[in-house]
Amino acid sequence: MPDLHSLLLLPPILLVTLYNNLLPSTQTTLLPRILYTTIFFLFFPLYSYICILSRDNLMYYQQLLQSRLMILFYTENMFLLKQMRTNLKERIMSIVGKLGPEMFEDFDNQRLVKPEGVINTGGKLKRTSSNLSDRLIAGKPISYYHEIELNNVFETLNVSFKDFSEFMGGIEQDQLNF
């Protein structure tokens, strides 16, 4: 009984023999063609994977660039948006702080998002020591001066800013300050 491994070698040998007999003119190019095709077949998934990764990163940086350009051309609106978000956050936190204890027992311990500058010490909320952002210079926090500094840097670029109410489609300023 022939060995099983030798049986496995039989089909390719037969194939090559048949090919050589039927098409003797191209017998020299067959093996390199098979070799190159095998390499192509093995590396095609890798190539696809690299393509997908590069496209993902390209889209990510494109979106990042869009936001950077928006910041460059609408700097004042960026600060306004930041202020709106801060106001909204404070308002939501105040509503949650007001209504939370009425709805849940032991609310202060169980809440996941704690108010800023407050730590949980065994059921009692205690304000932390003042950090850098809490320090005041002439009655205003340091972040206020940082924003002014940033704003001046962008204004030196001589970029004309659109009116925010025009940009937002006629929304009044009072409506934006929550």
Added chain:
Amino acid sequence: MLTPLGILNRHLAEKARKEALASSSVKVVGADVMATKKLSTTIMLYPVICLTFTLFFFYLLSS
């Protein structure tokens, strides 16, 4: 090289999304339907595309 697969994926996913949105009152965007359709289509068609390109490459080498 993967563009045909991408175009077909997008078309089939959009079709599945519209069907899902029409038949359901809960779905708003149908992103999960799109993702499932894209994934299943890719799993089915990627080997076919891989083999097609390999055969095409084999044919190119002969010329």
